[in-house]
Amino acid sequence: MPEKRKILFVCDKNECTSFGRLTMNLVKAVAGEFEPHVLWLKTPKFFGDKDNGKKLDASKLENPYVSHEVWAKSLYTGFIGFRSPLKKLVKKIQPEIVFFIRPELGFLVPVVKGCAKTVMFVHDTFAETLYPNSLKFRLLNLFYIRPTVRADYFVYNSGWTREEASSYFGPQMSQKPGSVIGCPIDSALFNKPESRPTFEEKKKFLRKYGIKNFDGMCLNVSLDEPRKNIETFFEMARLRPHVAFVRVGKFSERLRAIVNEKKLYNVYHFSEFHAEELRDFYRHADLMVYPSLLEGFGLPPIEAIACGTPAVGASTSAVKENLEGVCPLVDPPTDAEAFACVLDRVLAGENVLDNEKAVALLDRCSMDAFRQRVVEFFKTL
Numbered sequence: 001m002p003e004k005r006k007i008l009f010v011c012d013k014n015e016c017t018s019f020g021r022l023t024m025n026l027v028k029a030v031a032g033e034f035e036p037h038v039l040w041l042k043t044p045k046f047f048g049d050k051d052n053g054k055k056l057d058a059s060k061l062e063n064p065y066v067s068h069e070v071w072a073k074s075l076y077t078g079f080i081g082f083r084s085p086l087k088k089l090v091k092k093i094q095p096e097i098v099f100f101i102r103p104e105l106g107f108l109v110p111v112v113k114g115c116a117k118t119v120m121f122v123h124d125t126f127a128e129t130l131y132p133n134s135l136k137f138r139l140l141n142l143f144y145i146r147p148t149v150r151a152d153y154f155v156y157n158s159g160w161t162r163e164e165a166s167s168y169f170g171p172q173m174s175q176k177p178g179s180v181i182g183c184p185i186d187s188a189l190f191n192k193p194e195s196r197p198t199f200e201e202k203k204k205f206l207r208k209y210g211i212k213n214f215d216g217m218c219l220n221v222s223l224d225e226p227r228k229n230i231e232t233f234f235e236m237a238r239l240r241p242h243v244a245f246v247r248v249g250k251f252s253e254r255l256r257a258i259v260n261e262k263k264l265y266n267v268y269h270f271s272e273f274h275a276e277e278l279r280d281f282y283r284h285a286d287l288m289v290y291p292s293l294l295e296g297f298g299l300p301p302i303e304a305i306a307c308g309t310p311a312v313g314a315s316t317s318a319v320k321e322n323l324e325g326v327c328p329l330v331d332p333p334t335d336a337e338a339f340a341c342v343l344d345r346v347l348a349g350e351n352v353l354d355n356e357k358a359v360a361l362l363d364r365c366s367m368d369a370f371r372q373r374v375v376e377f378f379k380t381l
Helices: 018-030 075-081 083-093 103-112 126-130 135-150 159-169 199-207 230-239 253-262 275-284 300-306 317-323 336-347 355-364 367-379
Strands: 006-011 035-042 066-071 097-100 117-122 153-156 178-180 217-221 244-248 267-270 287-290 311-314
Touching (some): 006 083, 066 083, 083 103, 117 159, 159 317, 178 367, 199 275, 217 230, 230 336, 300 311
Parallel strands (some): 006 035
16 A cells, blocks of 8 residues: 655644544544644643643544644744754654644645645644734734744635735735635534433533523623623623623633623633533524634634524624524624523524534534545645
């Protein structure tokens, strides 16, 4: 048999992060067709103190790959420290393709340029466009992200991202070959229960988490960033005090101040859940609310729909691209009353999802469909 083509994926986040999970999904997608390798760029922030002495045996996983690692104190010191190990690894294993998981690793593209075909996965341009006056992000853009335009090929998580990135990075990116490969959901985890929970079962579930005496539950899963428009979610809570509003994500001092100022006794925060707990919250929510102003893809509302729960989103960016026609979208995305009216319809028993289009969306976001897009792209290189 001819040798399989080697692909080296380069990732600087652990497997519990969105980028780490995406790396593993890419490995899963190409396993069988290619020989996957992963170089983990490890820092204490995302991998603990030398992984506390633990090392994952990648060969024993369901989709085995060859694991490599290099350590630095941070991505900033890795600006110098990661270069030589990457170059040595590429020389040793001789991959045909080196795939970088995000543009912040663009500073490493020139290191392997000419030694292999370089591919960059572009997710968004938020850091550059949302914080133009931040010295941190200006330096990040100048030294880390800008070199990403030197990659040979680009893949994108959405058509919206492709257009935004092409506009932002210019002809150096827009004129090079690329493809929209999307993002998959874990359908083995995020799926419908055998039967929808009853009202009493939902109340019992919420009581386990100290959430009592409400007529329903709205869910939001998000980071604490201005683009996530969490303020609108909180305003919904003020408008509908008889409903519990649960948010999964860091509860910052900024958010705490908003909750206290509005005296929102129906808002509950959970910094993080295990994946199974998040799935159960998806399943027991009455409505997933996603008012984000900007998203390169936006997985949470799709995961909720996969779990049998309706969603409502903002009519913006990739949220609109993915969810238009599937569920209600609100324009402008700061119209809390419009979001609340969708909640009223759901609590009254109305189905706000287009079931046929929801099935098509979930099929498009399935691992099988993702695998097909990824393999087809790599086969063209």
